[in-house]
Amino acid sequence: MNPTTGWLVAGVSLLNILACVWLIWATSRRKPNEVAEGAVKEDVWDGDLRELNNPLPRWWLNLFIITIVFAIGYMVVFPGFGHMAGVLDWSKRGEMESKLAQLTERREAKLNELAAFPVAEIASHPDARKVGQELFGSYCAGCHGANAEGARGYPNLTDDDWLYGGTPQAVVASITNGRGGVMTPFLSQLSNEQVSQLIALVADWPEGEPSGRQAEGMAVFRQRCAACHGMDGHGNQALGAPDLTDDTWLYGGDPDTIRETILFGRQGKMPSHKALLSEQEIKLLAGYVIGLGQ
Ligand code: HEC
Ligand code: HEC
Incomplete structure (x- = not known):
């Protein structure tokens, strides 16, 4: 007025x-x-x-x-x-604010109570799971999808396949500090022939000793890729380098996508949530996410 x-x-x-x-x-x-x-x-x-x-x-x-x-x-x-x-x-505003403060206080008390469970137990605790799910809907679903199944470039969190590890500590660290996988581009470092050999290998990773073109690919792989993806292609969770021997793909396992990955590299970026979420909320989310994989 x-x-x-x-x-x-x-x-x-x-x-x-x-x-x-x-x-x-x-x-x-x-x-x-x-x-x-x-x-x-x-x-x-x-x-x-x-x-x-x-x-x-x-x-x-x-x-x-x-x-x-x-x-x-x-x-x-x-x-x-x-x-x-x-x-x-x-x-009116003051009254609303005090009501809101009361609600926040109650919510925090509830969060503290639920977050007191070990991460591994949160998954099997219905109330804690529910809070985790709600948080996931607000903060994570935009990238990882409403049911956490991910999309191209955004990892599926419901499987047992982890870029950085599925232990409580690893998942809490992923959410808290964020992650950034860096695959360097090889456009200027490999010949067309070498890239084709690598694609032959990676698109259909052999069970035993590789032969023919795949063997040629393996030679290049051991030289140029193994530092990050491991000698046997199983990846490295410390770097977020994916396992290339399984059927789970972050970007895609068809020859064209693999070529694109090798030539231009990849930089997946999971943002840090330290400033957005409390420690309790992160714990509940981690429990929820781990529960999805079980
Ligand atoms: C802006 C998009 C974005 C948002 C928002 C986001 N993420 Fe991610 N997240 C990613 C990407 C991209 C990666 C993969 C990073 C990489 O490629 O190195 C990732 C990786 C992860 C991982 C590691 C997965 C693994 O296999 O090790 C976890 C766990 C995770 N996110 C959980 C969450 C949770 C929980 C939230 C909500 C608090 C969330 N993310 C919000 C994009 C996002
Ligand atoms: C510097 C470490 C590093 C090197 C060297 C490297 N990569 Fe990667 N690679 C990564 C990381 C990290 C990712 C995941 C990128 C992301 O999270 O966005 C990745 C992703 C990939 C993917 C995508 C997998 C998927 O699930 O979609 C393929 C394929 C791949 N690398 C193949 C190779 C090949 C072939 C070589 C050798 C020419 C190679 N990489 C060398 C670190 C590396």
């Missing part, structure tokens, strides 16, 4: 109260049984009903006085008199 409107409202309120006071004063002043002005003797009905001007009964008047006192009290205490805040400094 701007000051002008405020003063106007205050003025109208004051006038109203004064008018009420005047009305009470004026009506209670009249002498009992004084004949109303303009009423004549003929204004008599049913034999003895006459128009008189008696003052209002006392109890009725008192009610009016109480209302006036109440109105003044109300305007002193609550914000009612123009733009004045009232001595209680009460406001």
Whole structure:
């Protein structure tokens, strides 16, 4: 409310109260049984009903006085008199904020209680799981999908295949600090022939000793790729280098996608959630995510 409107409202309120006071004063002043002005003797009905001007009964008047006192009290205490805040400094917004603070407090108490479980147990605790799921919907589903099954470049969190590890510590670390897998581009480092040999190997990783083209690919792999993906292609969780021998793909296992990965590299980025989530929330999320893989 701007000051002008405020003063106007205050003025109208004051006038109203004064008018009420005047009305009470004026009506209670009249002498009992004084004949109303303009009423004549003929204004008599049913034999003895006459128009008189008696003052209002006392109890009725008192009610009016109480209302006036109440109105003044109300305007002193609550914000009612123009733009004045009232001595209680009460406001709708203030009340809402205090309610919200209460809710937050209760929520935090609940979170603390649930997060006290070990991460591994959260998965099997229905209440904790539910909170984890809600958090996942708000903070993670945008990238990992509503049911955590991921998408191209965003890992599936429901399987037992982990880039960085599926232990409570590893998952908590993934969420807290974020992750950034870096696969360097090989566009200028490998010949077309070498890339084709690598694709032959990676697209269909051999069970035993590779032969033919795959053997050629393996020779290049051991030289150029094994530092990160391991001599046997099983990956390295310290670097987030995926296992290339299984059927789970972050970007894709078809020849064209593998070629793109080798030539241009990949930089998957999981953002840090340290600033967004409390330790308890991260713990609940980790428990939820680990539970998905079980
Ligand atoms: C902006 C997109 C994005 C958001 C939001 C996001 N993630 Fe991720 N997350 C990724 C990407 C991309 C990776 C893979 C990083 C890489 O390739 O190195 C990843 C990796 C992970 C991993 C490691 C998976 C593994 O196999 O080791 C976990 C666990 C994870 N995210 C959980 C979460 C949780 C829980 C949330 C919600 C708090 C979340 N992520 C929010 C993009 C995201
Ligand atoms: C510097 C370490 C490093 C080297 C060297 C490296 N990679 Fe990678 N590679 C990674 C990382 C890390 C990822 C995951 C990238 C991400 O998370 O976005 C990856 C991803 C891949 C993928 C995608 C897998 C999927 O699931 O979609 C393929 C394929 C791949 N690498 C093949 C190779 C080949 C072939 C070589 C050798 C020419 C190679 N890499 C060399 C670190 C490396």
